[in-house]
Amino acid sequence: xxxxxxxxxxxxxxxxxxxxxxxxxxxxxxxxxxxxxxxxxxxxxxxxxxxxxxxxxxxxxxxxxxxxx
Amino acid sequence: xxxxxxxxxxxxxxxxxxxxxxxxxxxxxxxxxxxxxxxxxxxxxxxxxxxxxxxxxxxxxxxxxxxxx
Amino acid sequence: xxxxxxxxxxxxxxxxxxxxxxxxxxxxxxxxxxxxxxxxxxxxxxxxxxxxxxxxxxxxxxxxxxxxx
Amino acid sequence: xxxxxxxxxxxxxxxxxxxxxxxxxxxxxxxxxxxxxxxxxxxxxxxxxxxxxxxxxxxxxxxxxxxxx
Amino acid sequence: xxxxxxxxxxxxxxxxxxxxxxxxxxxxxxxxxxxxxxxxxxxxxxxxxxxxxxxxxxxxxxxxxxxxx
Amino acid sequence: xxxxxxxxxxxxxxxxxxxxxxxxxxxxxxxxxxxxxxxxxxxxxxxxxxxxxxxxxxxxxxxxxxxxx
Amino acid sequence: xxxxxxxxxxxxxxxxxxxxxxxxxxxxxxxxxxxxxxxxxxxxxxxxxxxxxxxxxxxxxxxxxxxxx
Amino acid sequence: xxxxxxxxxxxxxxxxxxxxxxxxxxxxxxxxxxxxxxxxxxxxxxxxxxxxxxxxxxxxxxxxxxxxx
Amino acid sequence: xxxxxxxxxxxxxxxxxxxxxxxxxxxxxxxxxxxxxxxxxxxxxxxxxxxxxxxxxxxxxxxxxxxxx
Amino acid sequence: xxxxxxxxxxxxxxxxxxxxxxxxxxxxxxxxxxxxxxxxxxxxxxxxxxxxxxxxxxxxxxxxxxxxx
Amino acid sequence: xxxxxxxxxxxxxxxxxxxxxxxxxxxxxxxxxxxxxxxxxxxxxxxxxxxxxxxxxxxxxxxxxxxxx
Amino acid sequence: xxxxxxxxxxxxxxxxxxxxxxxxxxxxxxxxxxxxxxxxxxxxxxxxxxxxxxxxxxxxxxxxxxxxx
Numbered sequence: 058x059x060x061x062x063x064x065x066x067x068x069x070x071x072x073x074x075x076x077x078x079x080x081x082x083x084x085x086x087x088x089x090x091x092x093x094x095x096x097x098x099x100x101x102x103x104x105x106x107x108x109x110x111x112x113x114x115x116x117x118x119x120x121x122x123x124x125x126x
Numbered sequence: 127x128x129x130x131x132x133x134x135x136x137x138x139x140x141x142x143x144x145x146x147x148x149x150x151x152x153x154x155x156x157x158x159x160x161x162x163x164x165x166x167x168x169x170x171x172x173x174x175x176x177x178x179x180x181x182x183x184x185x186x187x188x189x190x191x192x193x194x195x
Numbered sequence: 196x197x198x199x200x201x202x203x204x205x206x207x208x209x210x211x212x213x214x215x216x217x218x219x220x221x222x223x224x225x226x227x228x229x230x231x232x233x234x235x236x237x238x239x240x241x242x243x244x245x246x247x248x249x250x251x252x253x254x255x256x257x258x259x260x261x262x263x264x
Numbered sequence: 265x266x267x268x269x270x271x272x273x274x275x276x277x278x279x280x281x282x283x284x285x286x287x288x289x290x291x292x293x294x295x296x297x298x299x300x301x302x303x304x305x306x307x308x309x310x311x312x313x314x315x316x317x318x319x320x321x322x323x324x325x326x327x328x329x330x331x332x333x
Numbered sequence: 334x335x336x337x338x339x340x341x342x343x344x345x346x347x348x349x350x351x352x353x354x355x356x357x358x359x360x361x362x363x364x365x366x367x368x369x370x371x372x373x374x375x376x377x378x379x380x381x382x383x384x385x386x387x388x389x390x391x392x393x394x395x396x397x398x399x400x401x402x
Numbered sequence: 403x404x405x406x407x408x409x410x411x412x413x414x415x416x417x418x419x420x421x422x423x424x425x426x427x428x429x430x431x432x433x434x435x436x437x438x439x440x441x442x443x444x445x446x447x448x449x450x451x452x453x454x455x456x457x458x459x460x461x462x463x464x465x466x467x468x469x470x471x
Numbered sequence: 472x473x474x475x476x477x478x479x480x481x482x483x484x485x486x487x488x489x490x491x492x493x494x495x496x497x498x499x500x501x502x503x504x505x506x507x508x509x510x511x512x513x514x515x516x517x518x519x520x521x522x523x524x525x526x527x528x529x530x531x532x533x534x535x536x537x538x539x540x
Numbered sequence: 541x542x543x544x545x546x547x548x549x550x551x552x553x554x555x556x557x558x559x560x561x562x563x564x565x566x567x568x569x570x571x572x573x574x575x576x577x578x579x580x581x582x583x584x585x586x587x588x589x590x591x592x593x594x595x596x597x598x599x600x601x602x603x604x605x606x607x608x609x
Numbered sequence: 610x611x612x613x614x615x616x617x618x619x620x621x622x623x624x625x626x627x628x629x630x631x632x633x634x635x636x637x638x639x640x641x642x643x644x645x646x647x648x649x650x651x652x653x654x655x656x657x658x659x660x661x662x663x664x665x666x667x668x669x670x671x672x673x674x675x676x677x678x
Numbered sequence: 679x680x681x682x683x684x685x686x687x688x689x690x691x692x693x694x695x696x697x698x699x700x701x702x703x704x705x706x707x708x709x710x711x712x713x714x715x716x717x718x719x720x721x722x723x724x725x726x727x728x729x730x731x732x733x734x735x736x737x738x739x740x741x742x743x744x745x746x747x
Numbered sequence: 748x749x750x751x752x753x754x755x756x757x758x759x760x761x762x763x764x765x766x767x768x769x770x771x772x773x774x775x776x777x778x779x780x781x782x783x784x785x786x787x788x789x790x791x792x793x794x795x796x797x798x799x800x801x802x803x804x805x806x807x808x809x810x811x812x813x814x815x816x
Numbered sequence: 817x818x819x820x821x822x823x824x825x826x827x828x829x830x831x832x833x834x835x836x837x838x839x840x841x842x843x844x845x846x847x848x849x850x851x852x853x854x855x856x857x858x859x860x861x862x863x864x865x866x867x868x869x870x871x872x873x874x875x876x877x878x879x880x881x882x883x884x885x
Contacts, residue, residue: 060665062638063621069339069397075146077558080587081594086338086400088592097594099585102168104149106189109157111150111166113336120589121621124638129251131224132207138270138328144560155269155331171582173563175603178571180564180580182267190207193224198320200293201276213353215420218449219456226454235456237447240375242356244396247364249357249373258451259276262293282491284696287725288732295730304732306723309513311494313534316502318495318511327727345615345673351422362614362676378444380425382465385433387426387442389612405803407776408759414477414535431476431538458474466759469776483753483811489698500752500814516720518701520741523709525702525718527750543734545707546690552822552880569821569883596819604690607707627836629765632794633801640799649801651792654858656839658879661847663840663856672796681872683845684828742828745845767834770863771870778868787870789861810865 063095065119072114076102079116093123132164134188141183145171148185162192201233203257210252214240217254231261270302272326279321283309286323300330339371341395348390352378355392369399408440410464417459421447424461438468477509479533486528490516493530507537546578548602555597559585562599576606615647617671624666628654631668645675684716686740693735697723700737714744753785755809762804766792769806783813822854824878831873835861838875852882 070083080097088094101117139152149166157163170186208221218235226232239255277290287304295301308324346359356373364370377393415428425442433439446462484497494511502508515531553566563580571577584600622635632649640646653669691704701718709715722738760773770787778784791807829842839856847853860876 060623060625060634062623062635065619065621065669067341067343067395067619069341071336071338073336075144075558077594077597082336083338084589084594085592094589094592096589097587104166106153106163106165109154109163111146111153114146117341119619124620129209129211129220131209131221134205134207134255136205136272136274136326137331138272140267140269142267144558151267152269173580175567175577175579178568178577180560180567183560186272188205198278198280198289200278200290203274203276203324205274213351213420215456215459222451222456223454232451232454234451235449242373244360244370244372247361247370249353249360252353257274262275282489282696284732284735291727291732292730301727301730303727304725311511313498313508313510316499316508318491318498321491343617343619343671345617347612347614349612351420358612359614380442382429382439382441385430385439387422387429390422393617405761405763405772407761407773410757410759410807412479412481412533412757413538414479416474416476418474427474428476462479464757469758481755481757481809483755485750485752487750489696496750497752518718520705520715520717523706523715525698525705528698531755543692543694543703545692545704548688548690548738550688550824550826550878552824554819554821556819565819566821600824602688607689627765627834629801629804636796636801637799646796646799648796649794656856658843658853658855661844661853663836663843666836681830681832681841683830683842686826686828686876688826740826765834767870767873774865774870775868784865784868786865787863 062124063121064124065121066091067100067117067119069115069117071116073112074114076114076116079114080118083116083118084120087120091120091122093125094120095123096121131193132190133193134190135160136169136186136188138184138186140185142181145183145185148183149187152185152187153189156189160189160191162194163189164192165190200262201259202262203259204229205238205255205257207253207255209254211250212252214252214254217252218256221254221256222258225258229258229260231263232258233261234259269331270328271331272328273298274307274324274326276322276324278323280319281321283321283323286321287325290323290325291327294327298327298329300332301327302330303328338400339397340400341397342367343376343393343395345391345393347392349388350390352390352392355390356394359392359394360396363396367396367398369401370396371399372397407469408466409469410466411436412445412462412464414460414462416461418457421459421461424459425463428461428463429465432465436465436467438470439465440468441466476538477535478538479535480505481514481531481533483529483531485530487526490528490530493528494532497530497532498534501534505534505536507539508534509537510535545607546604547607548604549574550583550600550602552598552600554599556595557597559597559599562597563601566599566601567603570603574603574605576608577603578606579604613675615673616676617673618643619652619669619671621667621669623668625664628666628668631666632670635668635670636672639672643672643674645677646672647675648673683745684742685745686742687712688721688738688740690736690738692737694733697735697737700735701739704737704739705741708741712741712743714746715741716744717742752814753811754814755811756781757790757807757809759805759807761806763802766804766806769804770808773806773808774810777810781810781812783815784810785813786811821883822880823883824880825850826859826876826878828874828876830875832871833873835873835875838873839877842875842877843879846879850879850881852884853879854882855880
């Protein structure tokens with residue numbers, strides 16, 4: 058990580074399909090406004106149940122990106 | 127969540143295939159005795175190893191459901 | 196607590212007015228099916244925002260009650 | 265744990281004698297209404313003091329049991 | 334929460350009157366720059382003491398809002 | 403906080419009325435023996451239930467005060 | 472706990488014999504300077520090993536006592 | 541678990557494909573030096589982002605195995 | 610903290626020299642875009658090892674700043 | 679602890695009799711391969727239930743030992 | 748730690764220079780009223796920022812000391 | 817971290833001088849038996865007090881290293 062400074066933002070991604078898809082969903086949307094994204098950390102996994110079945114996986118994650126000086 | 131009251135129960139689902147399947151397994155069995163299930167929260171992920179390979183994923187989760195007044 | 200055995204259940208109460216009202220709401224509903232309720236422990240406090248204002252306080256709590264042998 | 269689904273309940277057992285007796289006390293009472301109990305996890309240990317001495321050990325524990333499909 | 338992506342920001346609100354007022358204070362100020370605020374989660378409650386009395390309640394909270402794609 | 407040194411004590415205040423009253427109750431009693439109290443941090447919120455209703459709110463808090471050199 | 476205010480102190484008791492003896496040891500010594508002790512909470516359990524055997528159990532606990540107004 | 545003694549080691553597995561593949565990857569490599577592996581516990585989930593996409597899932601886990609006396 | 614509202618951002622600073630330098634590094638870079646920074650809280654301390662020596666200290670911290678209404 | 683360096687390993691001991699016996703069991707087995715064991719820290723306490731009774735106490739602990747340079 | 752009983756107090760030390768100086772500052776002031784201080788444990792590290800620079804490091808710590816019977 | 821597998825070991829380093837020196841001390845000793853060390857994570861900071869002064873800083877850390885397949 059050198060002598061750079063990084064910032065982390067906290068996101069919640071969701072997907073009806075899988076935990077991975079929820080993560081990728083959040084990263085993709087974050088990438089529209091953030092450059093230099095470097096890593097993510099999963100903070101929590103939840104989801105909605107509808108009609109007795111899992112309707113969506115929701116993953117809370119932090120995304121770290123390098124701040125350009 | 128309006129002015130309803132919800133209850134949470136703690137379950138452990140398992141599956142030889144994936145974390146998602148273990149969650150869905152637990153939700154499906156819970157649905158046999160619970161109505162109005164609304165959300166789940168993953169508390170922990172573990173599993174058994176047999177012959178040097180993952181035999182089962184086990185996911186601890188809480189399931190929240192609305193109590194009918 | 197003598198040599199009794201207690202059970203705890205996890206609830207989420209809500210109220211548009213206050214944290215205390217959300218707690219009391221959950222305790223009141225729980226009392227319809229539980230006897231001998233003895234104490235509660237707040238686990239988390241959340242809420243919904245609608246139109247830029249707090250719409251509901253939601254309090255996660257555990258309620259402990261004595262099991263009759 | 266195979267592909268079974270398990271449920272956990274949270275209990276508080278007490279005993280004037282020891283932490284182990286408080287655990288066993290809770291498990292014994294739980295067994296009057298639960299079948300297929302499989303494991304327990306200690307969540308916390310507390311107790312009452314009376315006249316400057318430990319009067320009761322109180323152990324908070326979760327008990328896991330297999331849900332019969 | 335559908336397939337939307339949400340972001341959370343961390344705030345500290347304060348009020349001389351109550352915990353609820355400190356939360357509402359933070360949500361109101363956040364609403365000046367954030368759209369689509371959906372929920373909050375209380376992270377911590379602190380406060381200042383002056384002349385032996387509570388001067389301000391300070392509530393740390395996270396506010397979640399939907400990111401518009 | 404300058405180069406002062408602070409000490410924290412842990413208290414439990416209670417009130418039949420509200421969480422805030424339980425905090426203020428604890429701070430007031432602490433002030434009889436402590437000078438220079440500066441801040442408090444809420445550690446936990448619990449309470450007693452009697453006859454199916456909340457009888458008392460109990461708030462665990464830490465109170466920080468400056469040690470006079 | 473009524474409308475009393477309680478204080479908690481943090482102690483470490485030890486015993487070569489058992490966890491319970493370490494707790495009782497701490498409570499007994501605390502009772503020499505504290506009145507109105509009401510409960511304890513175990514925070515951690517550690518110990519020393521000497522010559523490949525457990526030499527002492529050390530239990531960290533908080534002791535709560537009523538402050539007389 | 542009988543009266544056996546178990547040891548746990550902490551690993552980080554990675555995979556470009558899924559969380560499950562990262563776990564299986566770690567278990568497989570651990571099995572080259574460990575016998576009698578019995579269970580794993582997921583401690584954390586992170587990952588690298590490259591060019592705005594998830595490049596690798598990284599899963600921290602503990603692996604428990606029976607020590608042969 | 611009066612009746613102001615504060616926001617916290619999460620940063621990671623790094624330095625080959627010391628933990629303090631990593632913190633100061635992060636605060637300095639944050640100050641290029643944030644006004645009214647008031648306090649920081651260290652969340653975690655990590656670092657890289659290269660050729661068997663500590664190459665960089667990396668400190669995760671939150672920085673709180675007053676939001677101007 | 680002087681300027682020595684210590685290593686910690688994580689173990690799970692078990693015993694049908696008591697928590698202390700499970701700890702001593704783990705320490706004894708660890709001593710067959712580790713020298714200079716100095717302290718232990720209990721991380722968790724669990725157990726198996728068979729036929730409605732506690733079959734084994736299982737204690738997770740870390741054992742610290744001095745590394746000889 | 749033998750069969751002694753220890754007490755812990757919670758302090759916050761500060762220093763404009765370093766984390767270590769803040770710890771030493773707290774220990775030195777504590778030593779004016781406490782005898783037999785034996786160890787400290789860092790609980791948290793925070794600090795004030797003034798004019799875009801770290802003004803003070805503040806370290807929360809517990810100090811353990813032997814109670815003389 | 818590519819598709820490598822990493823292992824973490826838990827160490828305690830100490831130094832009379834600084835937290836950084838305690839970390840470096842642990843990393844240096846670990847390097848005598850471990851290859852490919854990649855990162856460390858600080859888990860806790862403690863120390864001994866002798867004659868009213870800090871005698872040693874003790875830092876608990878995890879060291880991660882790549883396992884060669």
